[in-house]
Amino acid sequence: MTREKINVFDYAKEITASLRKGALLNTNGDKFNSMVIGWGHLGVIWGKETFAVYVRENRYTKAQLDKTGEFSLNIPLGKADPGIARICGSQSGHNIDKAKEAGLTLIPAETIDTPVIESKAYPLVLECRVLYQQKQDISLLPENMQKAMYPQDVDGTCPMANRDAHTAYIGEIVSAYILKDEA
Numbered sequence: 001m002t003r004e005k006i007n008v009f010d011y012a013k014e015i016t017a018s019l020r021k022g023a024l025l026n027t028n029g030d031k032f033n034s035m036v037i038g039w040g041h042l043g044v045i046w047g048k049e050t051f052a053v054y055v056r057e058n059r060y061t062k063a064q065l066d067k068t069g070e071f072s073l074n075i076p077l078g079k080a081d082p083g084i085a086r087i088c089g090s091q092s093g094h095n096i097d098k099a100k101e102a103g104l105t106l107i108p109a110e111t112i113d114t115p116v117i118e119s120k121a122y123p124l125v126l127e128c129r130v131l132y133q134q135k136q137d138i139s140l141l142p143e144n145m146q147k148a149m150y151p152q153d154v155d156g157t158c159p160m161a162n163r164d165a166h167t168a169y170i171g172e173i174v175s176a177y178i179l180k181d182e183a
């Protein structure tokens with residue numbers, strides 16, 4: 001497996017489109033964990049190339065991000081892998097070892113301590129260090145969005161919990177590449 005370095009903005013379309021399929025947000029606090037994300041932003045702030053992720057309060061991923069301040073992303077370029085997507089998007093690291101359950105092959109990252117997944121379905125990798133994090137203030141959203149996205153009638157510990165705010169984590173992209181089979 002080789003890492004073909006990329007300019008992330010050359011892949012802005014693919015990276016943005018991947019959010020509709022579900023990209024993988026990987027963290028490595030007490031153990032490796034990966035969760036599916038559908039929200040995110042590629043851009044520039046403070047002169048840095050960044051990717052922002054939005055993580056709800058009760059996710060195992062949130063505790064890991066708060067512990068390590070870094071994450072990697074595996075981005076699908078074709079179709080997402082349904083088996084990986086199901087486990088990483090509906091099961092929690094609070095209860096299972098997702099690397100084991102989803103049969104993930106992990107390899108070391110280039111610049112951070114969070115491994116990346118070696119997978120033909122998710123070959124584009126971003127390695128990120130958190131520059132800034134901020135819990136969103138739900139009351140600042142238009143009222144119809146508050147009701148739609150954060151109804152307060154489901155307990156925060158339920159699997160489908162949706163009352164909790166998201167925290168935005170803005171990660172500086174410290175390495176970006178596509179994993180390719182060696183020729």
Ligand SMILES: Cc1cc2nc3c(=O)[nH]c(=O)nc-3n(C[C@H](O)[C@H](O)[C@H](O)COP(=O)(O)O)c2cc1C
Nearest residue numbers: 036037038039055056059060061089090091092093
């Ligand atoms: C298509 C899709 C997109 C998702 N996007 C997000 C997201 O952007 N932010 C978030 O907090 N949860 C999102 N989720 C939910 C998490 O992936 C899910 O709750 C996961 O089980 C959390 O894992 P964890 O507890 O191990 O962190 C999404 C789920 C799916 C299926």
